[in-house]
Amino acid sequence: MSVRHSLLALLAHCPSTPSNLQGAFHEATNHEWKLNMGQVTQTLARLERDGLVAQSGSTLTPTGHEAIEYSLTDRGIEEVQQWWASPVLRPDSERDELVMKVSLAFACGDVDLIGLLDTQRQAVLQQLREVTKLSRNLPHTLSTDRLMAERRVFDLEADVRFLDRAEALLNESRKA
Structure with missing residues (x-):
């Protein structure tokens, strides 16, 4: 999750204090991800250092304390517009534990690879049932x-397809 770009996107609407940014983030994401105040203030400090936001004034909080408001600079506006226009690409995983486990089981030769794949498939299908059940509500x-929920379903379905493909590759290897 890009906290940096999330804060820039929120600031594109109006100047805001760190506390208001935190609240707006939680509201926009339905509290799915926690964003602590330390992350907000550290990120704002970096954004200010990089010339993407600037202090634009201050306001009194409900508790009577003064809070600094931040707003986007021209560079900040350009940055958030570029973020909206750019796709989010999944990074290549350097170490995928499941791929590693299946590869090692095959290389070792003394592991019941079909049993390993079946156990993994059953666990993934159980997770899929749980997510599907929760998503009904x-x-x-x-x-x-x-x-x-939809993303999790698609990811789990992809895991099942991967396990099926790994089993097919195993069977092809045994025939060769």
């Missing part, structure tokens, strides 16, 4: 909860 509208 979610409204069928665009919300963070719905998007997270």
Whole structure:
């Protein structure tokens, strides 16, 4: 998750204090991800250092304390516009534990690889059932909860397809 770009996106709407940014982030993401105040203030300090935000004034908080407001600079506006226009690409995983486990089981030769794949498949299918059950209670509208559930379903389905493909590759290797 890009805290940096999330804060820039929120500041694109209006100047804000760190506390208000934290609250707006939680509200926008339906509290799916926690963003602590330390992350907010450290990120704002870096954004200010990089010339993407600037202090634009101060305001009194409900507790009577003075809080600094931040706003985007021209460079900050350009940065957030570039972020909106750029795709989010999945990074290549340097170490995928499941791929590593299957590869090692095959290389060792004394591991029941079909049993390992079946055990993994059963666990993934159980997770898939749980997510599907939970998602039945979610409204069928665009919300963070719905998007997270749908993403998890697709990721788990991809894991099942991967396990099926690994088994097919194993069977092809045995025939060769």
